Amino acid sequence: MNIKNIQKQLSDFADERDWDQFHNPKNLAMALSVEASELVEIFQWLTPEQAESIMDSGESEHVKEEMADIMIYLIRMADKLNVDLESAIADKIVKNGEKHQPNT
Amino acid sequence: MNIKNIQKQLSDFADERDWDQFHNPKNLAMALSVEASELVEIFQWLTPEQAESIMDSGESEHVKEEMADIMIYLIRMADKLNVDLESAIADKIVKNGEKHQPNT
Amino acid sequence: MNIKNIQKQLSDFADERDWDQFHNPKNLAMALSVEASELVEIFQWLTPEQAESIMDSGESEHVKEEMADIMIYLIRMADKLNVDLESAIADKIVKNGEKHQPNT
Amino acid sequence: MNIKNIQKQLSDFADERDWDQFHNPKNLAMALSVEASELVEIFQWLTPEQAESIMDSGESEHVKEEMADIMIYLIRMADKLNVDLESAIADKIVKNGEKHQPNT
Numbered sequence: 001m002n003i004k005n006i007q008k009q010l011s012d013f014a015d016e017r018d019w020d021q022f023h024n025p026k027n028l029a030m031a032l033s034v035e036a037s038e039l040v041e042i043f044q045w046l047t048p049e050q051a052e053s054i055m056d057s058g059e060s061e062h063v064k065e066e067m068a069d070i071m072i073y074l075i076r077m078a079d080k081l082n083v084d085l086e087s088a089i090a091d092k093i094v095k096n097g098e099k100h101q102p103n104t
Numbered sequence: 105m106n107i108k109n110i111q112k113q114l115s116d117f118a119d120e121r122d123w124d125q126f127h128n129p130k131n132l133a134m135a136l137s138v139e140a141s142e143l144v145e146i147f148q149w150l151t152p153e154q155a156e157s158i159m160d161s162g163e164s165e166h167v168k169e170e171m172a173d174i175m176i177y178l179i180r181m182a183d184k185l186n187v188d189l190e191s192a193i194a195d196k197i198v199k200n201g202e203k204h205q206p207n208t
Numbered sequence: 209m210n211i212k213n214i215q216k217q218l219s220d221f222a223d224e225r226d227w228d229q230f231h232n233p234k235n236l237a238m239a240l241s242v243e244a245s246e247l248v249e250i251f252q253w254l255t256p257e258q259a260e261s262i263m264d265s266g267e268s269e270h271v272k273e274e275m276a277d278i279m280i281y282l283i284r285m286a287d288k289l290n291v292d293l294e295s296a297i298a299d300k301i302v303k304n305g306e307k308h309q310p311n312t
Numbered sequence: 313m314n315i316k317n318i319q320k321q322l323s324d325f326a327d328e329r330d331w332d333q334f335h336n337p338k339n340l341a342m343a344l345s346v347e348a349s350e351l352v353e354i355f356q357w358l359t360p361e362q363a364e365s366i367m368d369s370g371e372s373e374h375v376k377e378e379m380a381d382i383m384i385y386l387i388r389m390a391d392k393l394n395v396d397l398e399s400a401i402a403d404k405i406v407k408n409g410e411k412h413q414p415n416t
Contacts, residue, residue, distance in 0.1 A: 001105045001190045009197055016206035022253045025167075026147040026155035030252040030342060032174070033140035037245030037345075040137045043130040044238040045230045048359070051130035055185050063129075064187055067178060068196035070136070071189055074174055081159050083168055085175055086105045092172035093113055102120035126357045134238060134356040141241075141349030148342040149334045152255070209313045209398045217405055224414035233375075234355040234363035240382070241348035248345045251338040259338035263393050271337075272395055275386060276404035278344070279397055282382055289367050291376055293383055294313045300380035301321055310328035 003086070007079040010072060025081055032073040039066040107190070111183040114176060129185055136177040143170040211294070215287040218280060233289055240281040247274040315398070319391040322384060337393055344385040351378040 014020045042059055043051050054063055078085045118124045146163055147155050158167055182189045222228045250267055251259050262271055286293045326332045354371055355363050366375055390397045 001107055003105055006193060013197065013201065017204055018207055024152045024155050025158055026150060026152055027252055029140075029144045029147050030248055033137065033144045033345065033349075034245045034249045034252060036133075036137035036140040036174075037242045040133045040238055041242045043133050044235055044242060046130060048128045048130055051128050054129055055187075063185065064192040065196055065199070067182060067187055067189065068192040070140075070174070070178055071193055072196060074171060074178070075193075078171060081167065083159075083171055085171065088168040088172040089110060089175055089179075092169055092176060093110075093117065095169070097117065100121055103122055131356055134352055137241065138349045138353045138356060141346045144342055145346045148339055148346060209315055211313055214401060221405065221409065225412055226415055232360045232363050233366055234358060234360055237348075237352045237355050241345065241352045244341075244345035244348040244382075248341045251341050254338060256336045256338055259336050262337055263395075271393065272400040273404055273407070275390060275395055275397065276400040278348075278382070278386055279401055280404060282379060282386070283401075286379060289375065291367075291379055293379065296376040296380040297318060297383055297387075300377055300384060301318075301325065303377070305325065308329055311330055 003075060003078070006072075006075050010076045011079060014076075023076065023080060025077060028073055028077040028080065032070060032077065035066060035069040035073060039063070039070065042066065107179060107182070110176075110179050114180045115183060118180075127180065127184060129181060132177055132181040132184065136174060136181065139170060139173040139177060143167070143174065146170065211283060211286070214280075214283050218284045219287060222284075231284065231288060233285060236281055236285040236288065240278060240285065243274060243277040243281060247271070247278065250274065315387060315390070318384075318387050322388045323391060326388075335388065335392060337389060340385055340389040340392065344382060344389065347378060347381040347385060351375070351382065354378065 011020075014023055042054070042063060046054070054060065075085070077083075078088075115124075118127055146158070146167060150158070158164065179189070181187075219228075222231055250262070250271060254262070262268065283293070285291075286296075323332075326335055354366070354375060358366070366372065387397070389395075390400075
């Protein structure tokens, strides 16, 4: 996935709509959390078993769209804050590994 | 960003800790939304101006870690649901463009 | 506010629709957080000043409805878990007072 | 539950700590959603059955505290916005009843 390329698209998209004024990191974090809840909403009344087969249901496109929305706000926020998502993830996986030792 | 490679790391990580049993899409969506709120929490009492300069504050590493956690759960969920994040984003940007026409 | 009376109404409401099966505490917590995000969504692109005057805007009824939804799920959850909300709040205010000393 | 009385306590609490400046409705909505996610976090990896018996577990006080935090922010927000929570709930129950007809 070419993050820089997506960031350029999202930046152009915001500029063309005069949305940059709204995209401060506080607002973007809120918007991201709202999208995350829209993903949660799809699953809220399902059993774990029904959740497992969500992509075989009429909600499959909806799931993809909500996941895309989350990623879009995250990538946009990373652009505004100059965060390198790829190295942030790599660092966090190392840190998680130190915190949670594997079973032996 | 090599999503497949990260998915392999996250899958191995979960297997080594016997966590796969917890990673149904309902639980992953919940965990993702919890991480999104941890990102929101950093900004909740800040003015928009303070939020803009968050990366010059003592919270910069914290911001990166919460963004990484969100991305980690999103990438993990995409793996479990066989969602191609890159094409999901591309599709959503097109759809957003149809919904929100540019200013002229 | 008569919590017991509201709980009776909500319990009857759920029974009449055969919804009790969905109202386990995990699902109710999810639903509550989704409603909280619907409240956040109203404010996400507003300046703090615009937020202050939300009740003078066309969103005033929307705000009330989202606040009601949050309270409804919280009261329903308290019923299912036998939590006395009034004493839980009283205890938490004491605890918060110990954690955050007043300015002098 | 005496909402007015709790609102007075919360208002005094905020004044004594010079917190009123942070309590605009946008920030309070964010804080409420963050507390809702802290409640969700308790349940995120549990089965529905484990969730049902949460009050018999070591998490029972934690659950009460998170529920109290949600209610505290909701009551505080209602104060700042002059929303009558009791009538908002009554109105919403009527509206929900019209939207979702009972089973027959």
